[in-house]
Amino acid sequence: MMHKHVFRALAVAAFTCLLAGPGSATAQTTKSAGGTLVVGTAPKYPPFESKDPETGNTVGFDVDIIEAVAAKMGSKVEWQDTNFDQLLSSITTKRLDLIVGGMADTQERQASVSFLDYLRLDSIFYTLKTQASKFPSMDALCGKRVGTARRTIWPDAIAAWSEEHCVKQGKPAVVVVGTDGSPDTRLQLNQSRIDAAVQGAPTLPYQNKLEGNKYVQVGTPFLPQLMGMGFRKNDAEFGTKLKTAFNAIIADGTYKKILTKWGLEGSAVDAARINGKQ
CATH class of the missing domain: 3.40.190.10 (Periplasmic binding protein-like II)
Structure with missing residues (x-):
């Protein structure tokens, strides 16, 4: 009987995982695990993000910033391309952990997501x-x-x-x-x-x-x-991690190097802000 109960419990757990599907586990669990951040962007707005015509890879200021911030968090980045008008909904439906796209931090958008502000726009x-x-x-x-x-x-x-x-x-x-x-x-x-x-x-x-x-x-x-990278609204723990990591790349000079690389020195911020507040 004991073995039957164990088997039944394992079967239920396995069935639950199947129902969850491969996409839901990725964006919902990687933040806490610190493994991979699933980041969405619409690569049509250089110098922030665009496709390299030779490699087909997404490149730009936003890409370099996210990779640098993720490194400070001990995470890797999985990039997913989408349309600009689907970025916000991809956060609210938990398909993505983070979004960038030359996106302005506005009160209207703050109704559905929170922002880590990283550039003047x-x-x-x-x-x-x-x-x-x-x-x-x-x-x-x-x-x-x-x-x-x-x-x-x-x-x-x-x-x-x-x-x-x-x-x-x-x-x-x-x-x-x-x-x-x-x-x-x-x-x-x-x-x-x-x-x-x-x-x-x-x-x-x-x-x-x-x-x-x-x-x-x-x-x-x-x-x-201000331009912001969007994450799940009121996810204070993740927001604090982002803010700490971004301030770290300001402190060690990485932020300045990336700004200079893309000709954006005049748009720098002096510190990380969440929804416009330091």
């Missing part, structure tokens, strides 16, 4: 250098077609800026054009389908390096924010 308007004379000031954006990735915070941010600086001043509103992402935004700009565009200030110098100084900033940053 000032948003800017920009246009082609050949069209710069049409935009002597930011007021010239009123009535123009301005493109940006539709799944980001930027469409609403542009509309809010337009309401304050155009509509309330008796000028025509900015026409917000949603795109499929930064590459599509630049394509539409180069095809004259839009007049200007919006993206994070840190990305423009990198893109100019790739495309021969083709783009120019219009005015000053209009939306100062």
